[in-house]
Amino acid sequence: MSSRANATLHIPVTGLSCAGCVRRAQSAIEQVEGVAEAAVNLANEQADITLQHNANSNSVIANVAAQLKKAGYPTRVEEIQLSLNGMHCASCVGKVEKALRLVAGVLDARVNLANETARVEFIASTQGADVRIRDLLQAVKQAGYSAEVHEYQQQDQAHTKQKAYQQLKRSFWLAFALTLPVFFVEMGSHFIPLIHQLVESSMSLEVNWGLQFILTSLVMFGPGLRFYKVGLPALFRGTPDMNSLVAMGTLAAWAYSCVALFFPEWLPSASRFVYFEPAAVIVTLILLGRLLEARAKGRTGEAIKKLLGLQVKTARVKSNNGFQDVSLSHIEIGDTIQVRPGERVAVDGVVIEGESHLDESMLTGEPMPVRKTINDKVVGGTLNTNGTLLYRADKIGADTVLAQIIQLVERAQGARLPVQHLVDKVTAVFVPVVLALALVTLLVWLMFGPEPALTMALVNAVAVLIIACPCAMGLATPVSIMVGTGRAANDGILFRKGEALQQLRDIKVVAFDKTGTLTEGKPSLRRVVRAAHAQFPETELLSLAASAEEHSEHPIARAVVAAAKAQKLKLQPTLTFEQISGMGLEAQVNAHTVLIGAARLMQSRGIALGNLEQSADDFASEGETPLFIAVNGQLEALITVADKVRESTAIAIQTLHGLGLKVAMITGDAKHTAHAIAKQLGIDHVVAEVMPNGKVDAIEALQQAHGCVAFVGDGINDAPALAKANVGIAIGSGTDVAIESADVVLMRSDITSVAHAIALSQKTMRNIKQNLFWAFAYNILLIPVAAGVLYPIWGLLLSPMLAAGAMALSSVFVITNALRLKDINKEA
Known part of the structure; x- marks a missing residue:
């Protein structure tokens, strides 16, 4: 998070449960002065915020945090305690507090002179807390003091999500245990004569209903309290969301039942029934749905978890007293670091002593370890297989290759594709429309329904509220993007721009540079x-x-x-x-x-x-x-x-032809040479003897003749062509991943990854369409059923409990469908 012009901030957002939440959180962010654009992602619970030119990032962050909290979707805030040295007076306190508050992402800093500590509140970083802590320590140092972390335990995103999952799990089982007797007493009595006789002989109707009231109230205002704490304030603010629908539906059933229990004279005799059981079961089923959803969503971020797992926590840094284990956040550029056999390299650097072999498969995909000796570069996260190396730290924190890869994957996973705009337009009006439909359902049944009309009206209105929760709509696109880009990252394909995931689907021609792309680049x-x-x-x-x-x-x-x-x-x-x-x-x-x-x-x-x-x-x-x-x-x-043609080139071109695409080669090489290689490889179109700027003209000609064009180059000499193409694909060198002109970066030299990226794009977009179809069709078909349109024809009604189960399963279905992308074969 920086104050650079047009910088992008990545801020976690909590409390999101549906597409409506996304829209409202995004709207709240966009109201903040200094925000040029905002995109909120339901799947990874993150907001990507583009700042206006020269906007103060810290001021914007603070205002964004305030707006999100006001809207009911607070950002995730972490707090650490620092031990300080060198402070003597109140002036020192002021200087340290000012320095800490200027660090990007810091919301508040409070320094205690007496015990020489500082408590710092900051927005949780999407890259983990280590990056933020390093910035805080550096800020204190620049202010003229020293600091270290005091009793700090890292709370990274994975740990936070796991903690939330465990809390949700406990809530569900508690709700289940309390709901089971209610379900047994009510439904068992209807379907099993023995249970009906047992209940009738052991307790009066008032005791029966009283027991259901107590247990259902414990379910609703214990494990289910989360729905009311979020949904009711949102409703009162005039911005109802999914929690509002659940809260209104269950409270309506509960309140009606309380009237029937405590004030029966207020209701016609034909309408004196209780609906404690549906209220309890609905809360329990929705908690189950969220539990299954959280479990499935946990699997969508496995690519990031895998990359984060490559980061070491400590490193052996040389000091005056020999080598000492130092936290990653304390490593500085120029430090001498020792890496022993079986350990991972901590940060990027250059070998200054020793010889060994490093497993760099995380970068190159090549299984054979690479020999490293003096003056060779090493990359953080790679595995040392045999000898001991000393290396000088050259890049730390967010500047390391691994951090850049994680950032690229996170950025792609949080992308907002053009197809998402359709969902935004629908969800903008969806919840208010549902509330209106529920009201219409209530009134129609009251006026035209059979006796007991009040009861029937209530049940069907509640069913409409419950069935219509737009969770699946909000998840349909982002979960597929997360899984698709995560799968791509595992295969060495990094999407710098998430939009490329959609654009690749429409590619008609793939144009290649020759040297270093189709060939090995070692003439x-x-x-x-x-x-x-x-x-x-x-x-x-x-x-x-x-x-x-x-x-x-x-x-x-x-x-x-x-x-x-x-x-x-x-x-x-x-x-x-x-x-x-x-x-x-x-x-x-x-x-x-x-x-x-x-x-x-x-x-x-x-x-x-x-x-x-x-x-x-x-x-x-x-x-x-x-x-x-x-x-x-x-x-x-x-x-x-x-220059020897890569072994994979012929297979890659055949695969692209199999996808129905044309292949072109654009090169500055002689025409005879270019055509000879094209004939050997089966390339459809050749443009030879072109200047670097001529490649742009060649791409324009291909676009006019065929449509969307992807250009594949080395990302350095081909920058203009990469930028001009509909999708620019750069072949990375394994360590050079920050190729600014490209939309997609191939970490590996195997250009079959181009075909794999296109095939993955096609399958991801197909998956998104399937999810959207299910999400929209589910609501379009089942809302009328819940309202009772089938009752006059076949006498069918949709129970609120079945509606709750269907609503929960719809989200699980969407996520499970997206997870199928993890099983795409690389050859597909």
Whole structure:
């Protein structure tokens, strides 16, 4: 959480139970000054808030927290106690309090000079409390004091949810135990003669109803109190939600029964019945539904749990007294850290001593451990398999690769897809409409229903209120997104923008960059062919070329330099160097002007290619990239470089064709080379010899001809093309995941992940449609049934208890359906 322009805040929101809650919480946030946009997600209980330009993030956070609390959906606040050192007076207290309150996410800070402690209230971080604590300790340090955590126990999101689940579980079983006798006495008497005789002989009707009153009241105002504490205030504020519907329905049944029990003379004799049992059963069934829902929702966030499980809690940091175990929040950049066999690397850094092999499968998907020695980079979360390493911490906290991955996954899981707008529009009016329908049901049955009309009216109105709770609507989209993006993350596919999950479904063409995407990006020198009138021997030409190419970062340049070093040729001083975009380079090497590049570079300088032009075409047709070398304006040689096609490329293209997609290749390579590789791989469309900006034009042409285009590149040289495509897919290097131009990042080099991402998008969107259909159809079909439209035809009514069961099961169905996405095969 920062005060950067257009920064995005991620704030947990509690009390959400349906789509209506989401809409009201979002509306409350959007009223806060400084908020440009807000999106509330029911599945992960989080609000993603985009700030207006130059808005003060802390001021906005405080106001957002206040608005959410006022609306009945408070954010989750945590509190820690810090032990302080260096304070002497009230001025010190003021300085420390001011420093702590300026930390993003802090709501309040209170410092006690007497015992040198500070109590800090802050909004729970979606990345866990360690990140926030590190910021607090750093703020105190910058104010001129020192601090450490005092008796702090981390309350991360998973622990909080587990605690809430256990409380819900206890509430359900208590409600079940209290409801069972009520159900036994009431329903058992109706269906089992022996129970009816036993109840009638052992207690009077007044005692029977009195017992039901006591037990039902304990259920409603004990385990069920949560519905009334949230639902009634929302109703009085004029913003009723799902809890309001449950509260109104059960209270109506309970109140009517209390009148029948305590003031029977107020009711017609034909209407003197009690409905304690439906009220108790409804509360119990809805608690059961929420319990099942919480259990299922816990499984939707397993991807985040798995990633969080890779984070270590402590590390062995070198100090004056040797190595000491230090909390992750206390590690600073530059610290020397020891990692022993079987331990995970704590933070990102560079090896300064030792040699070992690290299991980096969490990044690359490759099962073979990677050798690490001095000056090699190590990434936090990777597993050390054998030797002991010392490394210098280079990135900590939110800057580490693992933290970035977690952030990307969380951002994708909290995404708000365009399809969600339909749900928003419906839920905006849904609960008020239901209340109106319940009132109409009550009045119609009172006026036209058979005797006992009052009883029938009440039962059917309650059934309408209970059946219509829009939980399934609110969960339909976010749970599928959470499971789908979580599954993608497990397969090394990170959605930087959640919208890409929907956009990928509509892709018609997948365009690939060649070097480093379709190929391994490790070209090697294949041939050196001297011109007929060459002035320099082959070794001298290779030395000049390597001397010039040493200053270029292009993969082909590295291949030329590697070939020269392999022959142990001496590189010469380079006085000037100029990269000629899309064509090659020019350099002054000693006394010689060296020109290296494609045929179009030579032609632009008026250098004839002679007999080498045909040779270049022949080699290009075999998939090799030809380059010409001219020295002092004279053509000297033709060299060719070849880059091995990835083993997975052919399979990936076949899979994309199997999905009904066209495949294109956009490259700056020579036409003959590009077409040779395209023919070998079965690529449909080739655009070759293009400048970097030409790739954007090529994508525009594909969009006009075919529709939505996905472009796959390395995320660095291809940034304009990635941004222009409908969906930009960057192949990450395993450690470079923050590729700003891409919508999707592939952590692994296997480009079959492209087809997998598209297939997963298609199946996720299909899953969302199934959920939405069920959620809408459920309400559209069952609300009229609950109102009693089938009664005049077949004499059928929907019991409020059955309505409660159906309502609870609808949410469980939606979540269970979304969880099927976890079982998608990678080859699918």
